[in-house]
Amino acid sequence: MPQIRTLEATVAADTYPAIERTLIDGISGGESEPTVMQWTFDDDLFLELGPVEDAALIDRDRAEAHGVSYGRRYNVSGGTGFFRQDHTPVLYAFFPDRGEHTMAEYIDLAGEAMAGALRDAGVENATYRDGGDVELVPEDDGQLLKIGVSGAGYQDGVWGVFANVIYRSYGPDEFEIINDVMRLPKEKFEDKETDSVEGRMTSVTEVAPDLELAAVLDAATERLADIAGGTPEPGSFTEEEEAAVESHRQAFGDSEWFEHYSTTELIESAGPDDRVAEVAYKGRKLIKASVCVNADGTIDRMQFTGDMYHRPGFDTIDRLNEAVAGTELADDDALRAAVESVYQQEDVEIPWLPPEDFVQPLRRARDNLVPASEFSRE
Structure with a gap:
């Protein structure tokens, strides 16, 4: 069976996406080996956006006031995350597409890998339900609590499949900072029994204080390596990969990258x-639609943003934005046809979200239109 290189790294806001980009480029070009990364973060608190989430979700003035680092992922789709040192270690497998599974199936496989590793270590009621959440099933009828996350991204013929585990929780002061800096729409919690990130989380140390984290990560690494098509074997970055990471760091540490999806820019540039x-609209995942509409009611420009999963890469959401632009905001049939035209493309996959979920926020936008000079998020 082929060997899958394993690497360990401590990463910062700019190295996380730089490593993603380096390994995707290298594997796509046949110059890098399939790899399972294990990484922790070198920040006291690091807040992270998904690739197509709105930059406005993080209040950068508040982040800087608190001394909090922030950034945007390059590959794995999905939503916001927050990390501190070894509180939430990440396992991330990169490997060429073999045509074996859909994106939804890879997310499920990664979630099952982490849940299975936790059960093997003694967390008997750890389970993977669906949608990317590894959860702790209560013995009574209480709320499911998140103890980990799985996800996937796809670019240039390369899968990036990841799973993490919430090993240590955060204190009240840290959650207060997170809630102060992250501007999450209220719709995100519509189907939850809580209205905060704190209310949905627990940690492995709370339910299994004697658990050995290394044993969980080793078991999950083996499972992820199997998903990638081989067995794990310790390795290291090549000199070429190290140089590529350093080259990419400048771009991914730049504000232009963080503003890659920015509804603030769209609104400020309105005529x-x-x-x-x-x-915002919450189906299985949160979708936000930001629109700029001409005087005749036609969508001039727009951005879909959110925590959805999508393949391939950024291009899927860009195609949706371009398809809807030029359509009358009041025309349901035209909006639905524009969205469905993207879904019908052979290489597109948007798990768990039907086309109607992208039409819904556009419908809601009709009753919320204001001149750009009067727009406010308060």
Whole structure:
């Protein structure tokens, strides 16, 4: 069976996406080996956006006031995350597409890998349900609590499949900072029994204080290596990969990268006769639609952002934005046809979200249009 290289690294806001980009480029070009990364973070607190989430979700002034680092992932789709040193170690497998599984199936496989490793270590009620959440099933009828996450990204013929575990929780002061800096839409919690990130989380140390984290990560690494098509074997970055990481760090540490999806920019660049709206909708995943509408009611520009999973890469969401632009905001049939035209493309996959979920926030936007000069998120 082929060997899958394993690497360990401590990463920062700019090295995380730089490593993603380096390994995807290298594996796509046949110059890098399939790899399972294990990494922790060198920050006291690091807040992270998914690749197509709105930059406005992080209040950068508040982040800087608290001394909090922040950044945007390059590959794995999905939503916001927050990390501190070894509180939430990440395992991340990179490997060429073999045509064996869909994105939804890879997310499920990664979630099952982490849940299975936790059960083997003694956390008997750890389970993977669906949608990317590894959860702790209560013995009574209480709320499911998140103890880990799985996800996937796909670019240039390369899968990036990841799983993490919430090993240590955060204190009240840290959650207060997270809630102060992250501007999560209220719709994100519509289907939850809580309205905060704190209320949905627990940690392995709370339910299994004697658990050995290394044993869980080793078992999960083996399972992820199997998903990647081989057995784990310790390795290291090549000199070429190290140079590529350093080359990419500058770009991914730049504000332009963080603003890659920014509804603030869309609204600020609206014309004097344009109206704008920003509306969130929660189906299985959160979708936000930000629109700039001409005087005749036609969508001039728009951005879908959110915590959805999508393949391939950024291009899927860019295609949706481009397909809907030029359509009358009041025309349900035209909006649905525009979204469905992207879904019908052979290489597109958006797990758990039907086309209607992208039409819904556009419908809501009709009642929220205001001149750009009057727009406010408060």
